[in-house]
Amino acid sequence: MNCTQAIRARRSIRRFKPDAAVPRADIEAMLEAAMMAPSARNSRPWEFFVVENPELKAGLRAAHPFASMLDTASLAIVVCARPEDQKGAVSGYWPLDCGAAVENLLLQAVDLGYGACWCGCWPSPRISKIQDILGVQSVPVALVAVGVPDEDPPARGFYQPERVVWL
Numbered sequence: 001m002n003c004t005q006a007i008r009a010r011r012s013i014r015r016f017k018p019d020a021a022v023p024r025a026d027i028e029a030m031l032e033a034a035m036m037a038p039s040a041r042n043s044r045p046w047e048f049f050v051v052e053n054p055e056l057k058a059g060l061r062a063a064h065p066f067a068s069m070l071d072t073a074s075l076a077i078v079v080c081a082r083p084e085d086q087k088g089a090v091s092g093y094w095p096l097d098c099g100a101a102v103e104n105l106l107l108q109a110v111d112l113g114y115g116a117c118w119c120g121c122w123p124s125p126r127i128s129k130i131q132d133i134l135g136v137q138s139v140p141v142a143l144v145a146v147g148v149p150d151e152d153p154p155a156r157g158f159y160q161p162e163r164v165v166w167l
Helices: 003-009 024-035 054-063 094-111 126-134
Strands: 046-051 075-081 115-120 139-147
Touching: 003 094, 024 046, 024 075, 024 094, 046 054, 046 094, 054 075, 054 126, 075 094, 075 126, 094 115, 094 139, 126 139
Parallel strands: none
Antiparallel strands: 046 075, 075 139, 115 139
């Protein structure tokens, strides 16, 4: 699959085949893709938590009102920001940098044959609950459910030429 195909094949998958294992090498490939994302002055203000433990996944599910897909997902990858890693002129770009990392992760998941769903965490009151579950100080930006898809929803994205201004 090439980049163009991966972009157009990406869907938000909310139903996964239960008990389908995702090999560690594939998880690491997704994490490597995420860490290849651009960041302000290469500050890389992120850290990633791979959650395969069923009890912790259930806790994340309870903490996030829109993460019901964790009931069947093989794992969750929580992308957390480390705002303190950005200083001076690049201070404050961490939400964008972590968003770029999430998109790379999603595209790598598609390329490997997995489904994924991006659930936003920041900014919302659920941040502190997720921090407590993970035992972290960093800022949960996104929770990504990953697994073998058990659905094939139609594409929802499309090109809108009326939203383009040519100058």
